[in-house]
Amino acid sequence: MASPANRKSLLKVKAMDFITSTAILPLLFGCLGIFGLFRLLQWVRGKAYLRNAVVVITGATSGLGRECAKVFYAVGAKLVLCGRNGEALEELIRELTASHATKVQTHKPYMVTFDLTDPGAIVAAAAEILQCFGCVDILVNNAGISYRGAIVDTTVDVDKRVMETNYFGPIALTKALLPSMIKRRQGHIVAISSIQGKISIPFRSAYAASKHATQAFFDCLRAEMEQYEIEVTVISPGYIHTNLSVNAITADGSRYGVTDKTTVQGRSPVEVAQDVLAAVGKKKKDVILADVLPSLAVYLRTLAPGLFFSLMASRARKERKSKNV
Ligand SMILES: NC(=O)C1=CN([C@@H]2O[C@H](COP(=O)(O)OP(=O)(O)OC[C@H]3O[C@@H](n4cnc5c(N)ncnc54)[C@H](OP(=O)(O)O)[C@@H]3O)[C@@H](O)[C@H]2O)C=CC1
Numbered sequence: 001m002a003s004p005a006n007r008k009s010l011l012k013v014k015a016m017d018f019i020t021s022t023a024i025l026p027l028l029f030g031c032l033g034i035f036g037l038f039r040l041l042q043w044v045r046g047k048a049y050l051r052n053a054v055v056v057i058t059g060a061t062s063g064l065g066r067e068c069a070k071v072f073y074a075v076g077a078k079l080v081l082c083g084r085n086g087e088a089l090e091e092l093i094r095e096l097t098a099s100h101a102t103k104v105q106t107h108k109p110y111m112v113t114f115d116l117t118d119p120g121a122i123v124a125a126a127a128e129i130l131q132c133f134g135c136v137d138i139l140v141n142n143a144g145i146s147y148r149g150a151i152v153d154t155t156v157d158v159d160k161r162v163m164e165t166n167y168f169g170p171i172a173l174t175k176a177l178l179p180s181m182i183k184r185r186q187g188h189i190v191a192i193s194s195i196q197g198k199i200s201i202p203f204r205s206a207y208a209a210s211k212h213a214t215q216a217f218f219d220c221l222r223a224e225m226e227q228y229e230i231e232v233t234v235i236s237p238g239y240i241h242t243n244l245s246v247n248a249i250t251a252d253g254s255r256y257g258v259t260d261k262t263t264v265q266g267r268s269p270v271e272v273a274q275d276v277l278a279a280v281g282k283k284k285k286d287v288i289l290a291d292v293l294p295s296l297a298v299y300l301r302t303l304a305p306g307l308f309f310s311l312m313a314s315r316a317r318k319e320r321k322s323k324n325v
């Protein structure tokens with residue numbers, strides 16, 4: 001009778017014999033090869049899709065939008081960079097055109113300045129955007145602001161400001177550019193949402209609501225645009241180390257002015273921009289770009305809502321205690 005240790009090593013030898021003497025090994029390498037080839041093909045197709053594509057990026061003056069401008073420029077996209085701050089856009093264009101970090105043919109970006117909270121300005125901006133290269137292939141709705149505050153203390157004006165910037169502005173710009181995409185039966189709309197478009201955390205009511213609305217709108221749009229072959233990608237990042245927190249507005253509309261620890265510990269916008277580029281290149285429909293815990297929280301919200309709500313209530317209690325809100 002063999003001892004348990006001997007039995008174990010005997011089993012190992014038998015398993016190795018089986019693997020080497022049958023077709024398993026070649027099959028395994030074959031599968032890996034096919035997978036590698038598939039990924040390579042996807043990468044090449046993504047690059048070809050983005051090269052010479054007319055890409056409009058809102059909120060290109062800072063954070064994720066600025067980094068997106070760099071990665072889309074580097075793969076040869078024709079950029080129209082949007083923001084409120086003309087000087088910051090000019091500086092970015094100077095930086096892009098001065099760099100020779102890419103081997104592909106690049107194109108001098110255009111800039112269009114407008115405020116997303118001004119509906120009239122959006123209509124005029126859309127016309128200006130269309131004139132830059134004659135059409136738009138990809139619109140990246142990236143611009144946004146965040147908010148911090150308790151619902152009971154927050155004026156409805158603050159809720160409206162967040163909704164105007166994060167929801168009404170981007171959907172107005174999308175609607176203004178859609179007819180030209182429909183006419184060409186070609187186009188791609190990207191919405192930079194947030195994990196908070198899928199779950200709501202305390203003291204972020206206006207922000208989470210604006211991002212939930214974004215998710216809902218662009219999910220509807222995806223279904224309605226399928227007949228015109230227009231793609232819709234919703235991207236939901238977790239924390240990113242940008243100016244979002246410091247520029248957030250508070251219950252009375254004043255600037256928050258603090259870079260939260262969660263923001264500092266967030267992912268680099270450079271990395272997130274690479275992921276955005278890959279997701280757009282692959283024409284992904286819905287992408288979460290977050291750590292394990294926030295990603296799991298999304299599933300928890302669906303599968304065990306009671307537990308999720310208890311966790312959020314406890315989070316609210318803790319935050320109230322620590323910040324005295
Ligand atoms: N940072 C994070 O942790 C996360 C961010 N996101 C999302 O990423 C996107 C980019 O934010 P991020 O880069 O982090 O933050 P930043 O504050 O660095 O950038 C925000 C951009 O939006 C622009 N913007 C703000 N308000 C308006 C307006 N009224 N009209 C036009 N443009 C405006 C800003 O332009 P201006 O220079 O004129 O202020 C700026 O370019 C946002 O949609 C945000 O919700 C999602 C998940 C996590």
Ligand SMILES: CCCCCCCCCCCCCCCC(=O)OCC(=O)COP(=O)(O)O
Binds near residue numbers: 146196201204294
């Ligand atoms: C099966 C086990 C599941 C365990 C789940 C535990 C629940 C953990 C809760 C995690 C909450 C994560 C919140 C993430 C929020 C986030 O990433 O937001 C991104 C932003 O948009 C940031 O904006 P802000 O202005 O809030 O800085």
